[in-house]
Amino acid sequence: xxxxxxxxxxxxxxxxxxxxxxxxxxxxxxxxxxxxxxxxxxxxxxxxxxxxxxxxxxxxxxxxxxxxxxxxxxxxxxxxxxxxxxxxxxxxxxxxxxxxxxxxxxxxxxxxxxxxxxxxxxxxxxxxxxxxxxxxxxxxxxxxxxxxxxxxxxxxxxxxxxxxxxxxxxxxxxxxxxxxxxxxxxxxxxxxxxxxxxxxxxxxxxxxxxxxxxxxxxxxxxxxxxxxxxxxxxxxxxxxxxxxxxxxxxxxxxxxxxxxxxxxxxxxxxxxxxxxxxxxxxxxxxxxxxxxxxxxxxxxxxxxxxxxxx
Ligand SMILES: Nc1ncnc2c1ncn2[C@@H]1O[C@H](COP(=O)(O)OP(=O)(O)OP(=O)(O)O)[C@@H](O)[C@H]1O
Ligand SMILES: [Mg+2]
Numbered sequence: 001x002x003x004x005x006x007x008x009x010x011x012x013x014x015x016x017x018x019x020x021x022x023x024x025x026x027x028x029x030x031x032x033x034x035x036x037x038x039x040x041x042x043x044x045x046x047x048x049x050x051x052x053x054x055x056x057x058x059x060x061x062x063x064x065x066x067x068x069x070x071x072x073x074x075x076x077x078x079x080x081x082x083x084x085x086x087x088x089x090x091x092x093x094x095x096x097x098x099x100x101x102x103x104x105x106x107x108x109x110x111x112x113x114x115x116x117x118x119x120x121x122x123x124x125x126x127x128x129x130x131x132x133x134x135x136x137x138x139x140x141x142x143x144x145x146x147x148x149x150x151x152x153x154x155x156x157x158x159x160x161x162x163x164x165x166x167x168x169x170x171x172x173x174x175x176x177x178x179x180x181x182x183x184x185x186x187x188x189x190x191x192x193x194x195x196x197x198x199x200x201x202x203x204x205x206x207x208x209x210x211x212x213x214x215x216x217x218x219x220x221x222x223x224x225x226x227x228x229x230x231x232x233x234x235x236x237x238x239x240x241x242x243x244x245x246x247x248x249x250x251x252x253x254x255x256x257x258x259x260x261x262x263x264x265x266x267x268x269x270x271x272x273x274x275x276x277x278x279x280x281x282x283x284x285x286x287x288x289x290x291x292x293x294x295x296x297x298x299x300x301x302x303x304x305x306x307x308x309x310x
Contacts, residue, residue, distance in 0.1 A: 006038040009045040013062075014055050032058070036065045040072045047079030060087055067091045080222040104229060120207075120223070122236075123190070123198040126183035131158055134180060137297060146296045150177065153293040157181040157266075161188040164196075164232045164264035167283075167290035171269055175299025178268035182236045185266060189232065197230040201238030201269070208250040224250065228257045234266040240277035252279050259283045 008016070013035065020031040035041065041062075064087070066073045081089055092098055134154055138147065153170055160168050161184070170178045186198040207223055227233065240251065256279075258265050273281055273292060284290045 003040050004038065005040040005042060006035060007042040007044075008035075010043055010047075010059065011045065013043065014058065017058055032061075036062050037071070040074075041066065042074040042076075044076050046075045046077035047084050056085055060085065063088050063091055067094070067097070070097060080225075102225065102229070104231075120203070120226070121195075121198045122200055122203065123183060123186050123195075126179065126198075127187065129180045129183035130187055131161070131184045134177065134184060135300070137300065142297060149294060149296045153177070153181060153295050156291060156293055157185050158188075160264070160266065161185040164189070166262065167258075167265045167267065169267045169269070169273075169284055169290060169292040170295060171271070171273065171292065172295030173298060174270055175301075176295045176297045177300055178270070178295065179236050180300075182234050182266050182268045186234050194232070196232035196234050197226070198234040198236065199227070200236050204235060204238070205243060205247055205251075208247045208254075209244075211250060224254070228254050229261075229263070232264045232266075233258065236268050238267055238269045239271050239275075240280060241271065241275060243277075248277065251277070255280050255283055259286075259289065262289060 016035075017028065017032060020026060020028040063073070065071075075092060077084070081093065084092070093100070131154065136147070137150060149172075153172075156168055157170075170181060172178055183198070186196050189196050204227065207227070211224060240248070243251070257263075267284075269276065273284065273294075276284065284292060
């Protein structure tokens with residue numbers, strides 16, 4: 001479109017500046033000026049540069065100049081914001097002039113590398129839990145209401161698996177089949193080629209806790225974003241009793257986001273709804289988004305096995 005554009009990766013940009021010191025015909029100042037004032041500047045691989053004090057300073061000067069003068073700048077990065085130097089981070093987060101777009105897609109070059117979320121997911125422990133081997137428990141002499149509660153939960157889970165929509169909450173006592181159904185949903189989706197993020201409540205809380213550890217080597221900001229924005233989240237065995245205020249706040253942030261964006265979410269818990277954190281409970285009680293299924297059956301002890309023995 002006739003806009004003179006400078007397109008560089010940050011490591012190349014820094015090389016260009018370094019070598020301008022001994023290049024012929026162009027001084028460092030001239031080159032620096034060209035970059036700082038380009039009509040449009042596109043910087044790729046931001047945040048991967050070796051952060052010598054000099055490089056950091058030059059980069060800051062460029063970003064700052066363009067920030068003050070409102071010159072068009074495009075930055076691409078696979079660093080999370082907390083890995084970027086503070087002064088730059090603050091400028092590229094100014095909502096007045098900056099728009100940020102997060103691309104959640106896996107690597108286009110190796111889409112098959114995306115086996116769901118291997119480091120977060122504990123789904124492989126539940127590979128054998130499916131809808132097909134979910135027993136109707138008709139031979140245990142359970143009350144009609146109890147059998148109905150199982151049927152309803154199973155039906156809701158299969159419907160959700162076929163087409164994830166809204167929130168599905170499964171409650172009930174230990175061993176009644178909540179994890180089984182949650183894992184069956186996840187396995188079904190995985191077989192369809194759309195693996196959801198399956199994570200236990202305690203793993204999630206551990207991750208949120210680690211958000212506060214500033215010496216942690218992993219970028220928890222990025223991970224937190226993943227929990228918040230993943231297209232389908234299956235959270236198994238969540239309890240919100242006895243968590244610290246900091247973790248609680250993170251958890252609120254996560255649920256509020258998924259609530260507002262109406263992102264498909266499954267939550268299983270052995271807590272009653274009344275025991276659930278009040279702010280999360282209020283969102284769960286919104287019937288437009290969420291349906292709660294209370295399984296009233298007792299723990300399952302392998303109906304089929306017993307029958308064979310009999
Ligand atoms: N209706 C069922 N048919 C077949 N297997 C079942 C059924 N209900 C539960 N199970 C099995 O019983 C065991 C306990 O069930 P599950 O792990 O789903 O319980 P849970 O409700 O998640 O309990 P907890 O609150 O203790 O985590 C699992 O091995 C599960 O596969
Ligand atoms: Mg469970």
